[in-house]
Amino acid sequence: xxxxxxxxxxxxxxxxxxxxxxxxxxxxxxxxxxxxxxxxxxxxxxxxxxxxxxxxxxxxxxxxxxxxxxxxxxxxxxxxxxxxxxxxxxxxxxxxxxxxxxxxxxxxxxxxxx
Amino acid sequence: xxxxxxxxxxxxxxxxxxxxxxxxxxxxxxxxxxxxxxxxxxxxxxxxxxxxxxxxxxxxxxxxxxxxxxxxxxxxxxxxxxxxxxxxxxxxxxxxxxxxxxxxxxxx
Numbered sequence: 001x002x003x004x005x006x007x008x009x010x011x012x013x014x015x016x017x018x019x020x021x022x023x024x025x026x027x028x029x030x031x032x033x034x035x036x037x038x039x040x041x042x043x044x045x046x047x048x049x050x051x052x053x054x055x056x057x058x059x060x061x062x063x064x065x066x067x068x069x070x071x072x073x074x075x076x077x078x079x080x081x082x083x084x085x086x087x088x089x090x091x092x093x094x095x096x097x098x099x100x101x102x103x104x105x106x107x108x109x110x111x112x113x114x
Numbered sequence: 115x116x117x118x119x120x121x122x123x124x125x126x127x128x129x130x131x132x133x134x135x136x137x138x139x140x141x142x143x144x145x146x147x148x149x150x151x152x153x154x155x156x157x158x159x160x161x162x163x164x165x166x167x168x169x170x171x172x173x174x175x176x177x178x179x180x181x182x183x184x185x186x187x188x189x190x191x192x193x194x195x196x197x198x199x200x201x202x203x204x205x206x207x208x209x210x211x212x213x214x215x216x217x218x219x220x221x222x
Contacts, residue, residue: 042213045210056208090156090157100162100206102147
């Protein structure tokens with residue numbers, strides 16, 4: 001158990017819909033990262049937040065957005081869902097902002113778009 | 115942008131054989147991390163390498179950072195069925211890059 005929690009574990013929805021994935025970092029971790037893992041794309045970095053502020057942005061679509069709240073939990077919002085958005089979404093957390101801190105991954109949310 | 119190539123993509127070995135995966139970057143790296151993801155699981159941090167030519171060992175796992183800090187390798191001696199999973203290298207640039215991963219299958 002990494003100490004990072006993600007809800008829900010599984011999500012099935014239809015194209016065009018909007019979903020919210022939730023992540024609670026390890027106690028004391030200020031950085032939260034979101035990743036998308038699909039069979040043909042590997043582990044793709046989406047976005048990082050540090051203490052409530054966006055710090056780094058990866059291959060995140062405009063249909064996707066995220067935020068980190070004062071209690072440090074984070075949400076990833078996926079809208080206008082397409083079949084290709086079906087994937088495993090991981091959240092990870094780390095203690096610090098700079099350098100390459102160890103990232104602790106949550107169990108993931110498996111999203112299936114039908 | 116940062117490119118991290120990892121080879122091989124898949125590797126099947128007999129239990130007891132050795133295994134090596136390589137991570138190659140187009141640019142000089144400040145550091146590199148290795149993660150393991152078991153089937154159905156999430157990535158788990160294994161180790162971080164920082165210095166040129168650095169070698170670190172964890173039991174049967176040996177991690178190496180190239181002298182030019184552009185490549186790294188993970189070597190497993192005498193594989194066991196518990197070694198099954200996908201091994202990723204990870205680097206930072208202006209974002210975080212994970213290698214494509216090497217999926218290891220160990221045949222008992």
